[in-house]
Amino acid sequence: MHDEPEVAVLRLGHRPGRDGRMTSHVGLTARALGADRVILGDNATGSAETIRDITDRFGGPFDVEVTSELKRVLRDWEGAVAHLTMYGLPVQDVQAEIRESHREEPLLVVVGAEKVSFDVYERADWNVGVTNQPHSEVAGLAVFLDRLFDGRELDREWEDAESVVVPQATGKKVESPE
Numbered sequence: 076m077h078d079e080p081e082v083a084v085l086r087l088g089h090r091p092g093r094d095g096r097m098t099s100h101v102g103l104t105a106r107a108l109g110a111d112r113v114i115l116g117d118n119a120t121g122s123a124e125t126i127r128d129i130t131d132r133f134g135g136p137f138d139v140e141v142t143s144e145l146k147r148v149l150r151d152w153e154g155a156v157a158h159l160t161m162y163g164l165p166v167q168d169v170q171a172e173i174r175e176s177h178r179e180e181p182l183l184v185v186v187g188a189e190k191v192s193f194d195v196y197e198r199a200d201w202n203v204g205v206t207n208q209p210h211s212e213v214a215g216l217a218v219f220l221d222r223l224f225d226g227r228e229l230d231r232e233w234e235d236a237e238s239v240v241v242p243q244a245t246g247k248k249v250e251s252p253e
């Protein structure tokens with residue numbers, strides 16, 4: 076978020092057709108819950124387009140990057156790496172250390188789709204489990220970001236939005252700022 080070291084989300088292992096909606100939701104969740112950027116494989120251009128459209132309509136800043144070299148991004152990342160996996164250390168046990176690191180340097184959060192290769196586990200500074208039960212990269216990412224930002228992301232301000240939702244107890248209200 077503003078004035079803090081960058082948080083980028085790397086989506087590994089997109090399977091076209093099967094993972095399209097999931098990859099879009101990884102990006103939308105990254106955006107909504109305080110990350111600065113999502114990095115997708117170049118076979119996920121449809122998801123990239125969806126996330127960019129939402130950012131154009133509902134505001135940013137948020138960047139969507141597409142690359143043919145996801146593993147290179149991971150290898151060359153200048154900062155810390157947290158890999159979300161059901162096999163990792165419980166998020167509640169490592170969140171303090173990760174927050175402290177993020178005060179000083181950028182954080183890359185890695186989520187998978189299919190089986191993640193072992194070199195990713197070795198490259199990560201933390202392999203983090205959001206429970207040690209199998210579930211979803213979208214759910215894992217949401218809980219992880221909320222723990223990282225300690226809820227501050229819920230009050231984030233958005234810039235350059237075409238549409239702004241006005242919260243209602245009942246019903247839907249959307250305004251277009253002047």
Ligand code: SAM
Nearest residue numbers: 159160161186187191204205208210211212215
């Ligand atoms: N079976 C795959 C494996 O062994 O690596 C993982 C498939 S899972 C549907 C897809 C992604 O969801 C994982 O790569 C991981 O990033 C995330 N995920 C699933 N369960 C998780 C958990 N309990 N904690 C953190 N991340 C999780």
